[in-house]
Amino acid sequence: DAGVIQSPRHEVTEMGQEVTLRCKPISGHNSLFWYRQTMMRGLELLIYFNNNVPIDDSGMPEDRFSAKMPNASFSTLKIQPSEPRDSAVYFCASTRTGFEQYFGPGTRLTVT
């Protein structure tokens, strides 16, 4: 099993640009989570999906953030327009049992 796959691993962009982060969950997992990690705010749950349906997006900071899961093997997190304060590591995680979450390697986003 390849584990949770995220791309890109690093992204540097200028303020105002659109950023799209991608995640492929572990095959057979039916829940997917997007987290943001910063020194100031720690590990924050942004949104999670059960069976491709968004369940709770209360952690999404602003309307500039959106997430989709068009099928069981792919999800995107989009930021448009990006701002310097969006700089963080974004993790995707998936689970099958509803308990242990498996994290991807993360995407380090830098917005200048």
Add this chain to the structure above:
Amino acid sequence: GENVEQHPSTLSVQEGDSAVIKCTYSDSASNYFPWYKQELGKRPQLIIDIRSNVGEKKDQRIAVTLNKTAKHFSLHITETQPEDSAVYFCAASTQANNDMRFGAGTRLTVKP
């Protein structure tokens, strides 16, 4: 929603000593309490978890205790080693909702 508080934020111990990290949670419906270890530049990885139907669980040098009445749980690491140095996160969730909330993290340093 669930709120998880974690203490201390930093912890420094001598190799061979024990380390204890404590967390409290707010939602009495939470029934799953995992602990994750995150080494520098890497993803969080599950090290141990406990469900609400047990009070204690051990795995070699690590153990977790849960007090549902008081809504707190703790991580105990005995005979600490330098490779235990990392950031440790507690979390709480309900299986039904998958809405895992993380504590702010504890940076553990084990001095050789």
